[in-house]
Amino acid sequence: MFSLAHTNPTPTVNQLLLLVPLLPLLGSAVVYLLGSKAHALAGWLAVLFSAASFAVVLQLFLGLGDGVYAAELWKWFAVGDFSVSLAFRFDHLAAVMCLVVTGVGSLIHLYAIGYMHEDSNRPRFFSYLNLFLFSMLLLVLGDNLLLMFVGWEGVGLCSYLLIGFWFKEMPNAQAGQKAFVVNRIGDAGFLLGMFCIILLSGTVNFEELRSASAGWSTYWKEIIAGLLFIGAIGKSAQIPLFVWLPDAMAGPTPVSALIHAATMVTAGVYMIARLSFLYEGAPMVLMIITVVGTVTAFVAATIAIVQNDIKKVLAYSTVSQLGYMFMALGAGAFSNGIYHVVTHAFFKACLFMGAGSVIMACHHEQDMRHYGGLWKKMPFTFVTYLVATLAIAGFPFLSGFFSKDQILWTVFSNQGMPANIHVWGAVRLSHVCWGLGLVTALMTAFYMTRSLAMTFFGSYRGHAHPHESPWVVTLPLVLLAIPSAAFGYLYGESLLHYLGAWTRPDMLDHDALHANPLYHSLELISIGVALGGIALSLLFYTQLTGMPARISARLPNIHRFLEHKWWVDELYDALIIRPLRKVSDVLFAVVDRLLIDDALVNGSALFVEANGEVARKMQTGQIRLYSTLMFLGVFFMIVFYLLLRLVPL
């Protein structure tokens, strides 16, 4: 079952493991340096390097068995007793993540060739994409927290670079900056948590931490887990730091698919799963994670319902699905969280790329009110989008159904968790979370079907002449739609067991849970909710098309509230940004202008100048004066010396 026995990797395997992150890094450098010499080639080179990395991962995965591959490049640094290695570690968890990152990543690279074919900065774009893959693989493969943090910052940097890829438009540059700054708040938490860990145990290596953390008091575990969770909140766009993700949609659509849906935003989930041994001992934090995840899932879903920009719908949907993942983590079902990461990567990447395909066809129109009836014109995009929509909506026996259902069930039956506070009568907190999760599932089915119906059904309302995208775009769509549909049914259980071997602290015994008779009733409820949402949405957006407008006219306040995203941006603006601006203005006027500029910088210059005015009078240019002064000086020195000798002190 759970074993740490190294499979004694041969040197060849070591070198293979090093290739996984180094190939995309090499690709990034090559593509960037070739630059304008290889406009047409850039995308294909990038695909080549990421696909090669995927091939290596696949090779390693097939040979992994129950063991662990480890490879050390060199000792990074050592300060006193504290030393960090530049080392990689390939275990079950890392294997699953690497497969998703490189596999889905390669498909998105391929897709980007089609999506970016008109852009004149393709080499820069593909270089950044490969650099992102490298950072993400560093994050996933690093065998210690510090190396993970390097990757963590690396993906943040690439996210910033790629959101603002079209930086000549002001909103894009601002969105990139917003993402960077908001992530920074989370990173501060991550860093503080890491400092605490170093303080307590003097190591950041995951395997050493696993044994070291056993000796920590619950108090410290809660603090460290909480601080690291702040980092996860930032990176994975949870409340209250979710505001950057919807704005990040300013980037090119392949970036939204790769970074802001499939991989980077799941880094927080991965980090918590990686440190599951630590979170296991921090029940309060687990409860907070559950609540944060639930509220995020719910809030984001309500916003998604009223958005008209297709990418915004998908962005809020991503935030919402990330909330589900955190619900699972909070319930102690770490492998369920990763399970949803995997399925979500499939269907959300597929949805984003489908949206991108539609956006391309409609000449960069993103408003769904100007779509419609595209199913005939774009059959491949339509079918794949349909499959992915059904998957995320939780249509029975598609992969989203399995992973989401598992999460709802684990949250409901959250045994042994402190989340079991009685909220009201016999109702426990976990039941409330489950209920909200179920409502969210209903809304998810509703808004996803809404986007499907507004885009592909009815008649075309725009002015472009949409046509199906080229094969580089549709091939990745098809390749992602297949696992979106079938992965959960075919491999769901085996994935859970595969991960369970590593994230042993899954506090839930899956087999026992599934034996519970309640499980199947809840499953039926979920199916009903999903089908109900889909049906309701189809009714509203294909049959009774006047209905949504009438409802929003009846409830103008709620509609406006949701349309303005719960006024969160405005709230932050009023509470944080504007007071900060005011403080900065005062600091600028007083500290910067008066104190530093005037008093310190100009003041010292004035002081030196005034003294110089006096001292320059001595510089007459007359050698006689200089020599006289020198002789007098020497004379008095000698006199002084003699006096000292004569009059001993």
Added chain:
Amino acid sequence: MEFDITSFYLTLSAILFCMGILGVMIRRNTLVILMCIELMLNAVNLALVGLAQHFGTLDGHVYVFFIMTVAAAEAAVGLAIIISVFRNYFSVATGDVATLRG
């Protein structure tokens, strides 16, 4: 009273040194100033030799040889500078060469 020749050497040395100092401070001609510096160096040489004889050691003699060598080099460089100054200012008087005054 015992006759000590060393005191005469030292007195002569001091007189020569003070003459050198006065020359450097008073004279305007750079060539003369250079000569006065030579005078001061030789005054020191005299004191060193006299004291070496007094103590019966060789150190002073060795010093003197070094100082003479350095003085020769200094004179060469100094004269070269003076020639160069004259070429630029058509004068070797110290008062005329005061470009660096503040």
